[in-house]
Amino acid sequence: xxxxxxxxxxxxxxxxxxxxxxxxxxxxxxxxxxxxxxxxxxxxxxxxxxxxxxxxxxxxxxxxxxxxxxxxxxxxxxxxxxx
Numbered sequence: 001x002x003x004x005x006x007x008x009x010x011x012x013x014x015x016x017x018x019x020x021x022x023x024x025x026x027x028x029x030x031x032x033x034x035x036x037x038x039x040x041x042x043x044x045x046x047x048x049x050x051x052x053x054x055x056x057x058x059x060x061x062x063x064x065x066x067x068x069x070x071x072x073x074x075x076x077x078x079x080x081x082x083x
Contacts, residue, residue: 013043016051023051 007028013035015022022045024037035045 011041011043013037013045014051015045015047016049016054017047018049019051019053021051021053 009026009028011024012027012029012031013022013024014027015035022035024043027046029044029046031044031046033045034042036042
């Protein structure tokens with residue numbers, strides 16, 4: 001592969017502003033804004049709308065489906081032993 005065609009792969013901070021959560025990783029994403037990290041270095045920062053800290057699936061606040069209610073409604077509608 002040609003070296004001049006590859007994007008720069010460098011440390012970047014992704015920040016979830018709604019949860020107040022940020023993590024440092026490596027990425028090719030770019031940003032004009034920067035943030036000073038815990039190690040004293042300055043890194044580009046990319047704000048995201050949702051992360052594992054605010055996503056309902058990972059936080060345990062996901063809505064569960066009432067499968068028992070669906071079965072009971074099916075049995076009421078079609079009868080338990082009909083066939």
